[in-house]
Amino acid sequence: MEHSDLKLLGQRIRDRRKALGLTQEKLADLAKIDRSYIGGVERGERNITFSLLCQICTALECDVAALTFEIPEKQR
């Protein structure tokens, strides 16, 4: 189910943000996105578009692949 994929993506965005020592505010600012939206993305509540994911990855200084290995999770 894609909700688990969105949750997993959100977790990886949060982990990467924290590894870079960024607050949600700072990430939102760098990615030119509203701060409250970043919170929703990290909780897996937002089915973000690919271009928005690219904006977030640019701010996190990584490519999309770095955050999406083994997503979607293989159907068990």
Add this chain to the structure above:
Amino acid sequence: MEHSDLKLLGQRIRDRRKALGLTQEKLADLAKIDRSYIGGVERGERNITFSLLCQICTALECDVAALTFEIPEKQR
């Protein structure tokens, strides 16, 4: 500019589809998406959502990372 990122993603989806010997119809069927929409995605004209990208990757038997290394392209 994210348009180039969408074009690059679309190209990779097309390449993977062809490598698997799938028609756009068959990919659309497997991914449970409308055939005309797949055409737009492959041409980079659709800013697809992450869950839709996951559906396409499931149909293409790969993870999102396999199609998104070095996307977004580094700002030159």
